[in-house]
Amino acid sequence: VLPSVFDDGVVFHMKHLEARSVRKQALRVSEVICKELPHAPVVGFGRLTQGRKHLGLGGQNLVQPAIHQDYFVVEGLRKVSHEEGDDLDRPTACLPQPNLIDTILQVLDHFKLVVAFRVALISGADAVGHWLHASRLQHLHHHRRTRPGESGDHHDGGSVSSAAQGASCGGNRCHGRKNSTGGRFSASRALLRRRGRWVVAGVLGLLVFAATPEPVAAYVGPGAGFVFVTSFLVFAVSLLIAVFSVLLWPFRAALRFIRYAHLPKPKVRRLIIVGFDGQDPKLTDRFMAEGKLPNFQSLAAEGCYHPLQSTFPSVSPVAWSSFSTGTHPAKHNIYDFLDRDRRTYLPLLSSTRIGPPDRILKLGRYRIPIGKPDLRLLRRSRPFWSILGDHQIWSTVLRVPITFPPDRFYGAQLSAMCVPDLLGTQGTFTLLTTRKLEAGFKEGGRRVRLKRVGDRLEAELEGPNNELVEGAPPLRLPLSITLNGSDESAQIEVDGTALELRRGALSDWVDLAFRAAPGVKVRGICRMLLTEMGEHVSLYLTPINLDPDSPAMPISHPDYYATYLSKKLGKFSTLGLAEDTWALNEGVIDDGAFLRQTYDIDRERENMLFAALKRVRKGAVVCVFDATDRIQHMFWRYLEEGHPAARVVQGNGDGRPGGEHADAIEDLYLHNDAMVGRIRRELREGDMLVVLSDHGFTSFRRGVNLNAWLHENGYLKLQDGAQGEGEWLREVDWAETKAYALGLTGLYLNIAGREAQGSVEPGEEAAALKAELIQRLSGLEDSEKGELAIREVFDPSALYGGPYLQNAPDLLVGYAEGYRISWDGATGVVAGNVIEDNVKPWSGDHCVDPRIVPGVFFSNKVIDRDDPALIDLAPTACWLFGVEPPAHMDGKVLFERESIE
Numbered sequence: 001v002l003p004s005v006f007d008d009g010v011v012f013h014m015k016h017l018e019a020r021s022v023r024k025q026a027l028r029v030s031e032v033i034c035k036e037l038p039h040a041p042v043v044g045f046g047r048l049t050q051g052r053k054h055l056g057l058g059g060q061n062l063v064q065p066a067i068h069q070d071y072f073v074v075e076g077l078r079k080v081s082h083e084e085g086d087d088l089d090r091p092t093a094c095l096p097q098p099n100l101i102d103t104i105l106q107v108l109d110h111f112k113l114v115v116a117f118r119v120a121l122i123s124g125a126d127a128v129g130h131w132l133h134a135s136r137l138q139h140l141h142h143h144r145r146t147r148p149g150e151s152g153d154h155h156d157g158g159s160v161s162s163a164a165q166g167a168s169c170g171g172n173r174c175h176g177r178k179n180s181t182g183g184r185f186s187a188s189r190a191l192l193r194r195r196g197r198w199v200v201a202g203v204l205g206l207l208v209f210a211a212t213p214e215p216v217a218a219y220v221g222p223g224a225g226f227v228f229v230t231s232f233l234v235f236a237v238s239l240l241i242a243v244f245s246v247l248l249w250p251f252r253a254a255l256r257f258i259r260y261a262h263l264p265k266p267k268v269r270r271l272i273i274v275g276f277d278g279q280d281p282k283l284t285d286r287f288m289a290e291g292k293l294p295n296f297q298s299l300a301a302e303g304c305y306h307p308l309q310s311t312f313p314s315v316s317p318v319a320w321s322s323f324s325t326g327t328h329p330a331k332h333n334i335y336d337f338l339d340r341d342r343r344t345y346l347p348l349l350s351s352t353r354i355g356p357p358d359r360i361l362k363l364g365r366y367r368i369p370i371g372k373p374d375l376r377l378l379r380r381s382r383p384f385w386s387i388l389g390d391h392q393i394w395s396t397v398l399r400v401p402i403t404f405p406p407d408r409f410y411g412a413q414l415s416a417m418c419v420p421d422l423l424g425t426q427g428t429f430t431l432l433t434t435r436k437l438e439a440g441f442k443e444g445g446r447r448v449r450l451k452r453v454g455d456r457l458e459a460e461l462e463g464p465n466n467e468l469v470e471g472a473p474p475l476r477l478p479l480s481i482t483l484n485g486s487d488e489s490a491q492i493e494v495d496g497t498a499l500e501l502r503r504g505a506l507s508d509w510v511d512l513a514f515r516a517a518p519g520v521k522v523r524g525i526c527r528m529l530l531t532e533m534g535e536h537v538s539l540y541l542t543p544i545n546l547d548p549d550s551p552a553m554p555i556s557h558p559d560y561y562a563t564y565l566s567k568k569l570g571k572f573s574t575l576g577l578a579e580d581t582w583a584l585n586e587g588v589i590d591d592g593a594f595l596r597q598t599y600d601i602d603r604e605r606e607n608m609l610f611a612a613l614k615r616v617r618k619g620a621v622v623c624v625f626d627a628t629d630r631i632q633h634m635f636w637r638y639l640e641e642g643h644p645a646a647r648v649v650q651g652n653g654d655g656r657p658g659g660e661h662a663d664a665i666e667d668l669y670l671h672n673d674a675m676v677g678r679i680r681r682e683l684r685e686g687d688m689l690v691v692l693s694d695h696g697f698t699s700f701r702r703g704v705n706l707n708a709w710l711h712e713n714g715y716l717k718l719q720d721g722a723q724g725e726g727e728w729l730r731e732v733d734w735a736e737t738k739a740y741a742l743g744l745t746g747l748y749l750n751i752a753g754r755e756a757q758g759s760v761e762p763g764e765e766a767a768a769l770k771a772e773l774i775q776r777l778s779g780l781e782d783s784e785k786g787e788l789a790i791r792e793v794f795d796p797s798a799l800y801g802g803p804y805l806q807n808a809p810d811l812l813v814g815y816a817e818g819y820r821i822s823w824d825g826a827t828g829v830v831a832g833n834v835i836e837d838n839v840k841p842w843s844g845d846h847c848v849d850p851r852i853v854p855g856v857f858f859s860n861k862v863i864d865r866d867d868p869a870l871i872d873l874a875p876t877a878c879w880l881f882g883v884e885p886p887a888h889m890d891g892k893v894l895f896e897r898e899s900i901e
Contacts (some may be wrong), residue, residue: 022394024615070146164475186605251821263392264882267900269686271880272613273622273873274679275323275400276672277316278629278846279693281307281856285671296679296684299691299858308857309869310695312799313745314850316629317351317417319694319870320401324383326874326889330802331378334402335809336743338870343756346728347742347828349426351378351402354553365470366517375405375553380804381888384874385411385620392879394619396612401624404576406557413557414565414608419576422464422514422524422544422552427575429583431531431537432459432479444582450481450537457481457537461494462516463544464522475514475522503530506596509571512544523547525571529593539587542597547573565608570606579630585840591661594634599671606675613682625675627668632697635664636844643701644837676858683860688880688900692853693872700845702782703822703838704789704815706741707830713776716830717737724830731830735759738769740808742828744847746809747773747793768808770795773811782835789815789835791849800890814849821847863894 018619070129106196228820258719287293288300311329313336329335339350356372360367379402385395389410397403415585419868421427434457437447450457463475482491489502505603507528513521524544532538546552548566556562566572578601584594602625609623637645638661675690683689710716711724715738718724722731730738734750734757741747752758760766773793781792797807815821823840824832846853857868864871872894875885879893880900 009533022525036650043179051496053535057772081157092221122266148728171294174622202671216636266393266618266881268688268880269618269684270616271620271688271690271877272679272683273690273692273877274609274676275320275622276628276691276856277401277623277624277626278632278695278697279669279672280696280698281854283665283669283697284856292670293665293673295673296678296691296858297712299676299680299689299860303858303860304862305858306863306868308692308855309867310846310850310853310855311870312794312796312850313814314695314846314848314853315744316694317402319855320417320624321351321379322823322871322891323694324385324400324402324872324886325379325381326384326871326891327381328800328802328890329808330796330800330805331381331888331890333378333804333807333811335796335807336746339741339807340742340748343752344738345732345734345755352376352404353378354420354424355539362470366468367470368468372551375411377403377405377407382886383407383409384877385409385413385622387878387882387886388883391883393883394616394622396616396619398608398612398621398623399626400622401576403779408557408706411557411619412561414562415555415576416626417643419546419555419574419575421575422512422522422546424464427577427580427582429543429588430461431538432457432461432541433532434536435538440576441582441586441588443629444580445588447584450539455483457483461512461541462526463512464749466514466516468516468520475516477512477514481537481539482538490530490533490537492539493526499528501528501530502532504593504594505529506600509545511547522552522777523550524552527597528588531589531593540583540593542580542583543575545578548572548574565611569604569607569611571599572608577626579626581630581634581842584634585842591664591841593637595631595664598627598630602671610678610682613679620881625672629671629695629708631668631846632665634841635661635845636697636699637842638662639665640699643699643843644839645841645843649843680860687860689858690859690873691856691858692870692873695846695855696848696853697846698848698853699818699857700790700820700838700843701818702785702835703825704780704819704835705822705825706747706813707825707828708832708834709777709780710739710741711830712834715773718830726829729830730828739773741821741825743809745813745815747811747813749810751810759851770810777811777813782819784835787818789814790814790820791808791852814851815847817848817852819848820845861900864896865892868894 062321075236103778175751201473284293284296288297291297296305311322315336317334317337318329321332322328325332334350336350338347340346341348352747353374353376355376357369357371357373359370362368362371383403385397386407386409389394392410394409395409395413397407397413399412399414399416403413404415404419406413406415411828412567418426425442425444428446431441431445432448432450434450434452437449441447448459450459458478458480460476461479463477465472466475477495479492479494485491487503491501492499492501492507494510496508499507499510501507509525509527512524512526514524515521526544527542530538546555548555548562548571551562551574556565564572579598580589580594583589584591589597605623605625609621612621612623635852637643637649638659679689679691707716707729708724711718717733717736718731719733723729729742732740734755736759737750738760739747739749747756749760750758751760751762751766753762760769774795777790777793778844779788779792781787782789790813792814794812794814796810796812797805799812813821819835821840822832822836822838855870869891871889871891873891875889876893876894879895885891885893
């Protein structure tokens with residue numbers, strides 16, 4: 001047994017890495033933790049098995065055998081305090097005839113201690129992200145809990161039954177590579193017979209350090225492979241640490257009292273904030289009046305319900321940034337999904353920058369990055385959970401938009417909006433088809449031709465570019481479809497995994513591993529859908545998500561948290577905009593497939609939320625659901641008569657609502673109502689529940705191309721001979737252009753000295769041009785329909801102030817109800833009509849005058865203000881936990897009294 005290999009800082013940080021669950025009746029400690037250390041990743045630990053009722057190391061739940069096994073680490077028993085924010089479930093005493101182990105665990109739990117035995121692997125061979133991406137987690141052995149409807153069980157040293165494998169694909173049969181674990185325990189017993197003295201000496205050394213109140217360090221053992229400690233030794237260690245823990249508890253309690261005596265006194269025990277992105281107050285009022293939302297109605301009766309002021313503009317990244325920071329955009333720096341590069345006029349993602357590493361070592365055809373890539377969150381100011389963390393108040397933050405890369409704070413976080421797919425895009429789907437390839441998709445997808453080889457169809461699935469090789473060629477995986485003579489199903493094989501897929505049925509998550517170099521893999525997951533069988537065959541693949549078991553870049557805090565959720569709850573979508581609206585917009589999938597995909601993602605989020613509600617005893621739990629936004633975007637056409645998309649997409653010549661999914665939006669609100677009911681049943685004494693939305697919704701019937709209007713009115717000039725059909729303003733003559741539009745609501749002046757080819761002098765000329773455009777565009781009418789298209793144009797400097805005001809668009813356009821920037825206008829196309837029908841399934845929107853689309857605010861507590869705003873939530877959260885809201889926050893506390901009761 002050698003000395004510690006971890007420095008003190010790492011050991012201290014590992015104090016907060018415990019993430020385990022002691023399941024009722026089974027008393028199973030089976031969650032795998034993972035934390036990337038300066039030396040190597042750490043994965044796996046032992047569990048209590050239901051069959052043996054004693055501590056044992058389960059081979060199935062440990063590290064994948066394929067991983068390089070030159071070294072291993074066994075870190076011993078440790079004590080973890082609930083008050084330090086660790087996610088722990090209380091073990092129960094409901095087993096029949098409780099034995100000594102049960103009693104020990106009850107005693108440990110009484111003193112807020114949990115015993116864990118962790119097995120860690122030090123290895124570099126499979127650590128892809130150390131070379132390719134920042135903060136990469138080591139791949140863990142594929143394991144998840146059995147879901148409802150699956151058969152089979154995961155036993156130590158066993159393999160999953162074929163029936164369970166079939167169920168794991170949502171009704172489709174899956175056949176993957178098996179990792180044999182048989183014989184591991186017999187091998188471990190032989191190892192102990194050969195090296196018994198060393199094992200005993202190791203355990204004795206482990207006991208010395210395990211008895212101390214500080215976290216123990218890890219140890220490197222001799223030889224290669226895994227070391228298994230027998231159940232007797234683990235039991236002896238458990239018994240000893242229990243005795244020492246009981247003896248040391250008074251001293252620990254005294255130290256804890258001294259440590260936390262200065263912390264603020266909270267007014268709530270838990271603050272639970274549930275966001276339904278885009279829930280509309282008009283629809284909420286309507287469905288409540290019809291008696292269809294009893295849980296929302298009960299929540300309002302118990303506490304309060306108000307419309308909630310959104311932000312200027314009412315675009316999700318802006319709104320959720322204001323929610324988290326309590327500030328206007330001029331202080332958090334997010335104004336849209338897109339910003340522009342002032343040198344090239346091309347669009348940039350507004351919230352995140354991902355840059356290459358500083359240096360690259362060239363070894364023949366290989367290019368080895370030295371250091372980590374530049375990965376930055378461009379949202380400024382601090383979210384309220386970070387401020388609470390400064391005062392040792394724990395927060396679990398799940399899928400709140402604009403949290404990528406994740407914040408570092410006292411808590412746990414899973415990132416959301418703007419997390420890329422494995423290609424580095426915001427979501428690129430793939431359609432493999434035998435049909436003749438047409439022009440590429442306009443939005444978010446790519447076509448690949450399937451080639452017939454006998455009774456098989458073959459193609460290559462393109463992955464990310466291989467940055468380790470000169471020229472960065474794309475990585476590829478072979479994919480084949482075997483036809484069985486039926487038009488209802490086929491067998492798909494990709495990356496060694498075969499699954500039987502029925503037409504119209506979404507597969508479960510499929511693991512993909514792209515091989516970049518010997519021993520280096522880039523891992524992702526996707527789902528598949530056979531959309532067409534017969535004369536032609538078409539297979540849809542979702543965007544390739546980062547694999548939460550082994551994410552190619554940091555998507556959670558702590559880094560292991562995504563892996564922990566995956567091991568506990570099963571694989572889940574990691575893409576920021578996970579619901580594939582582009583595939584539906586392009587007609588690749590139908591309404592039914594999109595709804596199934598969206599509700600599957602919603603259920604993943606629900607499982608995370610309710611798991612957090614069970615674990616977190618004090619602090620904040622924040623979770624945002626996106627289905628409300630996505631389904632209203634895509635199904636608003638069913639909600640109103642005369643919508644252009646109803647005529648074209650649904651084939652209703654008169655635009656009347658109707659069809660199989662006519663009630664999709666109402667069904668969604670009922671679904672959310674049922675979820676609110678479940679959440680309320682999880683509330684405990686001292687909890688405050690807030691249910692809110694960042695904005696409401698309205699119709700998107702007609703699109704306005706601002707660049708076409710600017711061109712027609714002489715503010716934007718095209719190059720000689722250009723027709724203006726190119727995207728992203730590629731054909732613009734910048735030297736002669738005064739203004740241009742980019743993004744969903746922004747309009748920019750071409751300022752000299754700011755833009756690379758600016759033509760408008762700053763100062764008086766720019767101010768006069770601003771005033772002129774505001775006067776001409778505010779109240780712009782749709783001459784064809786005789787309706788108002790633009791309600792008002794705003795100068796951001798008149799709305800708010802702050803250090804990042806200079807990054808704002810020069811003008812913000814507030815569209816009228818039923819209007820929005822057109823599809824061509826949003827992508828920088830100048831040609832075409834100024835105003836035209838929107839005939840895409842994306843038929844509802846909120847990128848209008850924010851006064852048209854307020855959000856909703858429900859709470860089980862009565863607030864003291866009748867006009868709450870989204871920016872009020874952050875200062876209110878601080879106040880509820882006894883923390884003075886920072887002076888820079890623009891929002892106001894929603895309570896004027898000292899107590900919320």
